[in-house]
Amino acid sequence: MIELLTPQEMSRADALAMEKGPHDGAGLMDRAGAAVADAVLARFAGAAGFDILCGPGNNGGDGYVVADLLRERGLDTKVWRLAMPRQGSDCEAVAARCHAECAPLEDYRPLPGRIAVDALFGAGLSKPVGGAAARVLGSLAETGVRVVAVDLPSGVSGATGQVLGIAAPAALTVTFFRRKPGHLLYPGRALCGETLVADIGIDARVLDEIAPRCFVNDPALWRAEWPVMEPDLHKYRRGHVGVFSGGPMATGAARLSARAAARIGAGAVTLLSPGAALAVNAMHLTSIMLRRVEEERELLEFHEERRPKAYVLGPGFGIGELTRRFAEAILQAQQGAGLVLDADAITAFAGDPQRLADAASKRRGDLFLTPHAGEYARLFPDLGGDDDLSKLDRARKAAAHMNAVVVYKGADTVIAAPDGRAAINANAGPHLATAGSGDVLAGMIAGLCARGMPGFEAAAAAVHLHGEAGNGCGAGLIAEDLPERLPEILRDYP
C-alpha cells in the first residue's frame, strides 16, 4: 500500500522519526535538502545558475541546505529570502551555517536559463500567498523559468491540492517520505510536474502509529482481495450481474456496462430491458442474456430466480420514479446484492437524497455511487458548493452519508468508503474522457463486486484497470474499446 499523508500526519511522521532517531530535525532537513540538490543536479546541472527562494519555516530550511550543497559544487547559487528564519526552528539552524549569498526576495527577478528552487512554503502553508511571495510566484509562471518545488509548489495545499492565492508550476517536485493528497488532486497535481518521493531516513514503522486512511490507488491496495479463479469454478459462482437498459432509443450505455461486467470476469450477465427495447437489445447481444424487466414485480422475480450478485442501474435509464423504486427494491431485497448507481440513477435522487440514504441504511449488499462533478453537485448541493471541502472531503462525506462506496470521477478520481478509507487514482489519461467511458466503469465495478471483492477494493480495482485500459488504447479511444482491452490487462491478475 502506498499511503498519502496529510500535512498534519506528515509533521507527526517527522516528529516520531525525531523521537525515535537516529536523525534529529536538522538531520532530516539535511537529508531532505540533499535529495532536492541531487534531483536538481541530475536534471539541470548545466543551468546558468540557481536561485533558491526561501521562506521563514522549515521548507525554507530545506532551501538553505540545497543552496549550500550547490554552492559547494562551485555552481552560481543565490538565496532569496522572504523573511528571516523563524526563531528556534531547524530552519534558523541550517540558515546560520549556509554560506550562499543572501538577498531579499523582493529584489529577485527570474532570469531565463537559471533554475528557481521554490522553498517558500510547504506543509506549513497556512493562508493565501500574498505580497512579495505572490509577486515572485506570478513572475515565475509568466517568464517560464524552470522551477523545482521543495515538498510542494508553494501555495498548493498538501491536504487538498487547491491553490491558496497563487502557485508557480514546477517542472519537478521533490517531496519526502510519502506523497500528500495535494500531489494527486488537481490543480495541485498539474502544478507539481514530475514528482519524486525521497527517502529521508524516516522509518516506515511510524505509519503504524499514524494509521493513515488515504492511499494511492495502486494495485497493492486491493491485490490481496482480488478474486482467485479456482480451476473448478462454475459460471454462477463467478457471479451474475444484472444491468438495466433504457428504452429503445437509449440502450447502448447499458450494453457497454454489461460487456464490461462480462469482460472483467462476471460469470454471467443479463440485460434487464423494458419490453419496447427487447428487439433492439437482442440484435446486439450474444453471450449476454436478455430478460424483460419493466416493473418491480419482474425485477423481484428475476432476483429470486437468478440470485444476481450485483446490478448496474442508471446508464441510459432515465431519471423517473421507476429508477428510484428499482434502486430501493434492490437495496431492500432479502437476498443482498451489490448495486452500482451511475448517471441517471444518481440524478434520479437529486431532489431527495435522504430517500436514497434511508434505503441505503438498510442495504444488505454493497452500494456504489459513481458521480462525476456535475452529478455530485446535483445530489449533494451543500457539499458540492462548499469551497472549503476538497474532492477527497466531498467523496468521504458522501460515502459516510450514503453508507456507500463513492467513486467521485474525474482525472483524479477519488474512491471513498463509508468507514473513512479513501484512495486517489493516478493512472487515468485524458483519452478516458469520452462518452460511455463511465458506463464501462460502472459495469467493471459491478463485475468485480459480483466476483466477490469487497466494495472499496472492487471500486478501486475497477478504477485502476479502467485507467490501464484507457492507456492501452490512447488516442482514438472510444468506450467500446475499453472492455476489449481487459483480457490482455487481466493476464496480470489470474
Ligand SMILES: NC(=O)C1=CN([C@@H]2O[C@H](COP(=O)(O)OP(=O)(O)OC[C@H]3O[C@@H](n4cnc5c(N)ncnc54)[C@H](OP(=O)(O)O)[C@@H]3O)[C@@H](O)[C@H]2O)[C@@H](O)CC1
Ligand atoms: N524538521 C522538520 O520538521 C522537517 C521539515 N521538512 C520541511 O519543512 C516543511 C514544513 O515546515 P514548516 O512546518 O515549518 O512549514 P513551512 O511550509 O516552512 O511554512 C511555515 C512558515 O511559513 C509561514 N507561512 C505559511 N503560509 C504563509 C503564507 N501564505 N504567507 C506568508 N507566510 C506563510 C508560516 O507563518 P505562520 O503560519 O506561522 O504565520 C511559517 O512561518 C516541509 O514542507 C518540508 O519541506 C523537511 O525538511 C523534513 C524535516
Ligand SMILES: [K+]
Ligand atoms: K515549496
